[in-house]
Amino acid sequence: MNKKIRLGILGGGGDSLIGVLHRVASTMYDKYQIVGGVFNPNWEDNIGFANQIGLPTNRIYKDFESLVNEELKLPDTERIQVISILTPNFLHFPMAKKLLENGFHVICEKPMTTTYEEAKILSIALKKAKTIFAITYTYTGYPMIRQMREMILNGELGKIQKVDAQYYQGWINPIIHDKEKRSTTWRLNPEKSGISCCIGDIGTHAFDMLEYVSGHKIESVLADLNYLYSDNKMDIDGTVLLRCNNKVKGVICTSQIATGEENSFIIKVYGDKAGLKWEQENPNYLYLMEEGKPLQVLKPGHAYNSELSLDGTKLPPGHPEGIFDSMGNIYKGVAKAINKEPYNHGEFPTIIDGVRGMSFIEKVVESHQKGNIWVNI
Structure with missing residues (x-):
């Protein structure tokens, strides 16, 4: 049996709409397992949220820098493979850039950065990293x-x-x-x-x-x-x-x-x-x-x-599917790319x-x- 992709999450704690959307979507096709992250810059809220959703706290980090540094100490077979960035816009660029430079796959909320120049820098960083980068224009998954x-x-x-x-x-x-x-x-x-x-x-x-x-x-x-x-x-x-x-x-x-x-x-x-x-x-x-x-x-x-x-339809005709399913289809496409499986280029925005x-x-x-x-x- 194939092992699930190890997923980390930045942001999306508390009552965040996109937080629950990403977490549920990642579980839909049994492709991912959330293993760690930083849900909130406040440590008590961060660790409290991890406890609330039932995550082990040994890989809940105090900040982004700690997450990257500590994960890089782990062997490849244990390290987080892909990280979802669900923070306010101004954090997307510095986080995504450092993740790419350290070999992580990235799933990023939109807008990808706060400037076009930053976006071009990320594009260059991705070419060097040769990892997978997806941006969640969610509705393309319907x-x-x-x-x-x-x-x-x-x-x-x-x-x-x-x-x-x-x-x-x-x-x-x-x-x-x-x-x-x-x-x-x-x-x-x-x-x-x-x-x-x-x-x-x-x-x-x-x-x-x-x-x-x-x-x-x-x-x-x-x-x-x-x-x-x-x-x-x-x-x-x-x-x-x-x-x-x-x-x-x-x-x-x-x-x-x-x-x-x-x-x-x-x-x-x-x-x-x-x-x-x-x-x-x-x-x-x-x-x-x-x-x-x-x-x-x-x-x-x-x-x-x-x-x-x-391929993006899970239920028989007449059973409504919605926004969670749409995001789930994007995560499914990213999983195919990470696992080097064949996929349609329409499966996730790049x-x-x-x-x-x-x-x-x-x-x-x-x-x-x-x-x-x-x-x-």
């Missing part, structure tokens, strides 16, 4: 998103004409309108988040997803961002016009002040033969639209779906996606600051 990708790749939509992504949330409303709250949350602090809040947090999901499903590269952007208050340095809403290769055009609309919205992420791609539409809040439904024909609804688990889609995502963030902000002009990525 079976029907993978089906969408394969249908477009196979030409079922014909020549692509337009791409469209909308990602609306309302969670920042209670924060942005309170001067004290908006000045103390890390999401709105450039030193911890980078130069963008909304575009960096959810706009990159939309950017990556459109490139993932359509197979087209976004080449230039024209952006109009909203900061709402003069003392707020971070965008919390924005619209971005897109120009892609092959003369394809599109739009990304993002907001974290869309009052009442929860996590409304909608992807639409239109070709000259048909269109496809997918909604994250109803992820089991992929809508196929063709001129002169009734609307078709494709669902996961059926034999008509692609091999990539079926450092290339992370670098392009950082370029997108910076060019969107540049476009807005220069008076809403077209800027090349």
Whole structure:
């Protein structure tokens, strides 16, 4: 029997949404075992959380430096193999760089870094390390998103004409309108988040997803961002016009002040033969639209779906799967790569996606600051 991949985690303690998401996802296909980490910079909270989730505490470290130093003392057969970085944005780069330089595989939350220059440095470090690097654009793991990708790749939509992504949330409303709250949350602090809040947090999901499903590269952007208050340095809403290769055009609309919205992420791609539409809040439904024909609804688990889609489906048709399953599929793909097993390149986003995502963030902000002009990525 193959041994499980030894997984370490940085951040994600307490009531962190992404923490439980990553932990559950890593267990789904029985590929990983969490053996250690640093869940919180406060030692009492760190060790207390490890006890809470039932982890042995002998490899719960006081800080990141201790984790790396102590793990490197262990033999290869015991050392942590891959580490998930779930910390605030500003820690992604220094942590990922040191991990790569010391031979660890890395799974990193998005945005990958806080600057495009940092992203390029990580790309060089990965080439030297020759390890696996995945970035968790989580929604690419949904079976029907993978089906969408394969249908477009196979030409079922014909020549692509337009791409469209909308990602609306309302969670920042209670924060942005309170001067004290908006000045103390890390999401709105450039030193911890980078130069963008909304575009960096959810706009990159939309950017990556459109490139993932359509197979087209976004080449230039024209952006109009909203900061709402003069003392707020971070965008919390924005619209971005897109120009892609092959003369394809599109739009990304993002907001974290869309009052009442929860996590409304909608992807639409239109070709000259048909269109496809997918909604994250109803992820089991992929809508196929063709001129002169009734609307078709494709669902996961059926034999008509692609091999990539079926590989990411664990349950029979009619049994809902969701965000945990989507992240689990990414972890599954990373496990295949670490174990040197054959895998589809659509199974997990790589450092290339992370670098392009950082370029997108910076060019969107540049476009807005220069008076809403077209800027090349």
